[in-house]
Amino acid sequence: MQRFALLGAAGYIAPRHMRAIKETGNQLVSACDINDSVGVIDSLSPHSEFFTEFERFYDHAWSLKRQPGKALDYVSVCSPNHLHHAHINAGLRLGCDVICEKPLVPSLHLLDDLAHTEQQTGRRLWNILQLRHHPSIIDLKARVQGGAAHKHEVDLTYVTSRGKWYMESWKGDPRKSFGVATNIGVHFYDMLHFIFGKLQRNVVHFTDLSKAAGYLEYEHARVRWFLSIDANDLPDAVRGSKPTWRSITVDGQQIEFSEGFTDLHTVSYQKVLAGQGYGIEDARHCVETVEVIRSATPVTARDGEGHRLLNGLLG
Incomplete structure (x- = not known):
């Protein structure tokens, strides 16, 4: 014990x-x-x-x-x-x-x-990099590795609505949380690296205190991403019934990973206790990714690189 x-x-x-x-x-x-x-x-x-x-x-x-x-x-x-x-x-x-x-x-x-x-x-x-233990993510990684070598087209959307308390807490203070992309996005960036390999390009299209959007290009994927804590960004189908929406599509196919999160910390602990957990070098990629995102100046999205929700942000 x-x-x-x-x-x-x-x-x-x-x-x-x-x-x-x-x-x-x-x-x-x-x-x-x-x-x-x-x-x-x-x-x-x-x-x-x-x-x-x-x-x-x-x-x-x-x-x-x-x-x-x-x-x-x-x-x-x-x-x-x-x-x-x-x-x-x-x-x-x-x-x-x-x-x-x-x-x-x-x-x-x-x-x-x-x-x-x-x-x-x-x-x-x-x-704790728990998404690496999610069955749907493990399956997707195996499919990518087992398929023909090409760059997959990926759209990542994560909206986790937060009330007014959020901005009054440490999470709403970028000096303490390091901003929304770091606070709610870092494990998704790790997931993308885990599945699609080395990051080759990192561009930010929009960022403020409640949401961010950009483009990431990996060895095996072109990723348009959008993160938000604003309930107004939830899809109409779930708004008012669910506070969170996670969506990842790969080549137009929806990957279901909205469920199955609750026991992943226990799996992570089991791996650590067996000496098989994820250490500093495993985390280096996602730390570097969010550090670049925080320091980046937003730019206009090139054709095919902007998330579908980006136009709504830019008016």
């Missing part, structure tokens, strides 16, 4: 990590968050310690290291994006392996810094 700590325990994604820890037969020893709305712990790990101050958590973790058989083995990081770098470094320096939500960090410079800490401490950093 491995001993875990969880940073960012009050966040949206934290319960999936708590369940993954429990479902893999391990123990959540302690959790930390500046917010105390963490009642879900009662049903998943009622005996874990809880801290609202990181300094007290860190002191507790160091005290456990001095007790035989009590030291933490893993630190799971679900905190706001801008804290990942500091919290990952802290976990590695505590002598733990670290499992972190994406994006690991906003830049390749910080990613290289984490690689240096890995070397210093001898511990590993693992990234």
